[in-house]
Amino acid sequence: MDEMIRKRLHWHSRRGMWELDLLLLPFLEQRFDALSEQDKALYVELLAEEDQDLFVWLMKRDPCGNEDYQRLIDMVIANAEHGERDQFKGL
Numbered sequence: 001m002d003e004m005i006r007k008r009l010h011w012h013s014r015r016g017m018w019e020l021d022l023l024l025l026p027f028l029e030q031r032f033d034a035l036s037e038q039d040k041a042l043y044v045e046l047l048a049e050e051d052q053d054l055f056v057w058l059m060k061r062d063p064c065g066n067e068d069y070q071r072l073i074d075m076v077i078a079n080a081e082h083g084e085r086d087q088f089k090g091l
Contacts, residue, residue, distance in 0.1 A: 012047045020051060023058050027076045042072050 009032070013024040024047075032043065046054070046069055057064040057073050064070050 009044070009047075012044075015054065016051050017055055020054055020058065023076050023080050024054075027079045031075065031079050039072060039075075042068055045069075046072055 009028055010025070013028045014021055015024065028043075032040065035043065049069075053064070056062045057069070058076060060077065064073060
């Protein structure tokens, strides 16, 4: 991946809420490169959402209502809950 794109993604994964940083940054570093091109584009779209919405979705307070986003959100949550283990089987 182009270094400039990586830096931009890192910057956009840093949010105004510490809780979001703790979920998004590790996902970017640990899992992003293994995503399909479609899921990579979806992650970029997800980052355009408001922090308040991301917080509610990532803290499992409400589903987001978008199936594709929810699948990716579930991956981010699974990465945070299980770290380096291979938790994406079946998602």
